[in-house]
């Protein structure tokens with residue numbers, strides 16, 4: 053046993069859900085340990101457009117976003133594979149910041165507040181209050197799962213979304229670059245191609261995040277060759293042809309993740325509450341998975357703090373969290389899956405965009421269905 057201390061809470065996963073939860077619990081006077089398998093700062097596959105829903109929250113917990121001079125986004129431009137476009141204002145809008153920067157700022161804040169953080173540390177298993185990791189065993193009264201889209205822990209917990217019959221929404225691949233570009237700063241672009249879509253928007257350091265999601269089967273057809281996929285499939289869209297040809301990548305290699313699942317997930321497993329993508333991932337074209345991860349951590353922190361203050365039992369805290377989660381997010385996830393299903397087949401995408409173009413109020417309503425309110 054490396055640590056003999058019994059922490060109040062152990063959080064597995066130091067992405068946005070895990071880090072913001074650790075910060076809130078620590079600010080409430082609780083002892084917290086967080087495990088992250090990578091070393092900060094590091095890049096992540098993500099479109100890096102954050103809806104304004106979480107601006108106030110991040111400032112409130114101690115991230116001075118206003119000082120970072122970040123690009124603000126208020127317009128969405130979507131293209132069909134043939135290059136036809138729709139441009140539409142975003143009711144709430146968003147801002148651009150790389151995960152390299154944001155996660156690292158949250159990590160530094162958590163450390164400064166006194167959260168114990170084990171980086172480069174993979175959690176293998178948990179048994180009641182025991183956490184088995186690559187750095188040895190640790191103990192905590194309660195364990196929280198914030199391990200993101202997919203982790204070995206999902207297999208250990210035999211989670212339903214991994215069962216073989218749940219394959220339909222289980223096999224997506226995400227690819228990301230940071231590029232130099234000269235596109236309008238206030239616009240996020242979403243360009244469709246066969247079985248996928250690619251977003252581009254400005255982030256900090258004068259860079260643009262170019263990130264796409266594609267069905268795993270499409271990459272398989274190209275023998276797993278990312279370059280071939282881009283040349284033969286993505287570049288059929290004239291916008292993507294221009295961007296992949298003229299915008300120099302700042303990475304030597306793209307960042308790639310596979311086996312992304314949009315299947316519905318449970319919010320609590322074995323008395324372990326789950327936050328962020330571990331509880332359910334919204335389709336990226338909605339552009340608010342990050343805000344949802346932080347919003348879930350806000351809901352969970354409130355319930356856990358009430359439990360720690362003796363106001364309610366642990367079981368009640370988990371039930372209340374689950375109910376709030378369902379009320380706030382379940383419908384958004386469903387609508388996100390529906391919208392994603394309309395984009396993929398090039399002909400259908402063209403028809404959908406042509407039908408939507410004359411009806412901005414319908415586009416507004418769809419955007420509102422997938423977004424929440426500031427918290």
Ligand SMILES: Cc1cc2nc3c(=O)[nH]c(=O)nc-3n(C[C@H](O)[C@H](O)[C@H](O)COP(=O)(O)OP(=O)(O)OC[C@H]3O[C@@H](n4cnc5c(N)ncnc54)[C@H](O)[C@@H]3O)c2cc1C
Nearest residue numbers: 065067068069089099100101175200226328329340341342
């Ligand atoms: C292609 C794509 C584009 C996207 N674009 C956007 C966008 O533009 N805007 C938006 O709002 N959302 C976007 N999202 C969604 C967004 O990235 C996620 O919703 C968000 O990152 C969720 O945060 P999280 O904390 O739950 O998970 P993560 O940020 O993934 O953090 C989980 C952490 O847990 C760690 N971990 C996992 N297993 C273990 C273990 N066993 N032990 C220790 N550590 C572990 C991981 O290393 C990771 O750091 C996109 C998603 C994809 C796939």
